[in-house]
Amino acid sequence: MKGKYIICVDDEAIILYALKLELMNYFGGKFSYETAVNGIEALEIIDEIYEEGGSVFLIISDWVMPGMSGDEFLLKADEKHPETHKMIITGQRDDGAISALREKLRLESVITKPWDFSQIAEKIEELSG
Numbered sequence: 357m358k359g360k361y362i363i364c365v366d367d368e369a370i371i372l373y374a375l376k377l378e379l380m381n382y383f384g385g386k387f388s389y390e391t392a393v394n395g396i397e398a399l400e401i402i403d404e405i406y407e408e409g410g411s412v413f414l415i416i417s418d419w420v421m422p423g424m425s426g427d428e429f430l431l432k433a434d435e436k437h438p439e440t441h442k443m444i445i446t447g448q449r450d451d452g453a454i455s456a457l458r459e460k461l462r463l464e465s466v467i468t469k470p471w472d473f474s475q476i477a478e479k480i481e482e483l484s485g
Contacts, residue, residue, distance in 0.1 A: 358410045359388045362480075365398045365429065366391075366418040366445065375416065375445075378473045383480070387413060394421055395429025402433060412440045414480065416467070419446040419457070430461050441483050443467055443476070 362383075364375045372391040379389055388410070392398035395417070402412055415433055419426040430442050443465045448454060454466050465479045 358408060360386075360411055360413040361405055362387045362389050362414045362416065363398055363401060363412055364389070364391045364416050365393075365395060365421075365426070367393055367421045368418070369393070371418065371445075375471075378476075382473070382477050386484070395424035395426070395432070398429060399432060402437065406437070412437060414441040414443065414464075414483065416443045416445060416476075419444050419448060427457055427461060430463075434461065443479070445469060445471065 362379055364372055364379070366372050366375070372393070376389050376391055379387070390401050390405070392401055398415070398417070405412055415430065417426040417430055426444050430444065433440060434442065441464045442461055444457065444461070444463055445467045446454070447469045457463065458466055464483060465475075467476060
């Protein structure tokens with residue numbers, strides 16, 4: 357699992373499939389891609405990537421998920437790997453909640469559903485230089 361990874365986390369399989377497909381079509385082999393259906397699985401994948409000499413460039417996580425919310429997951433991931441960039445996807449429209457979340461997690465971006473992939477791609481291009 358060497359290389360730079362983008363990890364997508366969402367409890368809805370269709371969302372994961374669509375996001376990973378868009379990322380792969382746009383960025384190709386620039387990154388490796390992994391998906392997880394919840395924060396616990398994602399943390400295990402992240403640990404495995406680092407144990408095998410890889411790194412996680414970006415995590416894109418849903419906010420509302422059963423068990424462990426996206427913000428809880430991203431906080432745990434940030435404790436171990438603060439250099440990893442983070443984005444969150446949400447259907448939430450409360451600007452106050454989004455602003456608080458952005459500050460709490462040092463998010464690169466908050467993506468609203470349905471997303472415009474060009475905004476995601478532009479932000480990733482900016483982050484990857």
